[in-house]
Amino acid sequence: MKTVQYTVRVPTAVDKAMQKLAEQQNVTPYEMLQRCVKAGVAAQANPPTQGANDRELVAELASVSTGVAHVERMLDRVLFTACASYCYARSAALAAGKTEEDIAAEVSPAYERQRRLSQEAPS
Structure with a gap:
C-alpha cells in the first residue's frame, strides 16, 4: 500500500x-x-441514513413506556393492599369491634389519601 x-x-x-x-x-x-x-x-x-436509528429508539421508548405503565399499575395495587392491611390491622389492634363493611369502607379513603400525598411529595 x-x-x-x-x-x-x-x-x-x-x-x-x-x-x-x-x-x-x-x-x-x-x-x-x-x-x-x-x-x-x-x-x-458512509453516514447513517436519516431516521435509521429513530425506529429503534421509538420501539425502545414504547417498550419502556409499557413497562412503566405496568409498574405503575402494580404499585397502585400494592398501595391499595397496604392500605387495606393497615385498616384491618388498626381495627384489630384497637379491638374496635368493627364489621367487615366498616373496615372496607375505610380502605378507599386511606388509599386516596396516600395517592394524594404521593403526588404532593417533591420529586
Whole structure:
C-alpha cells in the first residue's frame, strides 16, 4: 500500500484525547492518529441514513413506556393492599369491634389519601 504524508495540526484537547486513547490501546500516538483518520473518513463516507436509528429508539421508548405503565399499575395495587392491611390491622389492634363493611369502607379513603400525598411529595 502506497502512503501519502500529511502534516496536521490538532487542537490540544484532541491531542490529549488521542494520547490517552493511544495509551489505553497500547499503540503509538501516530498509529492512533491513523486509526482516527480512517474511522473519520469511514464515518463521513458512509453516514447513517436519516431516521435509521429513530425506529429503534421509538420501539425502545414504547417498550419502556409499557413497562412503566405496568409498574405503575402494580404499585397502585400494592398501595391499595397496604392500605387495606393497615385498616384491618388498626381495627384489630384497637379491638374496635368493627364489621367487615366498616373496615372496607375505610380502605378507599386511606388509599386516596396516600395517592394524594404521593403526588404532593417533591420529586
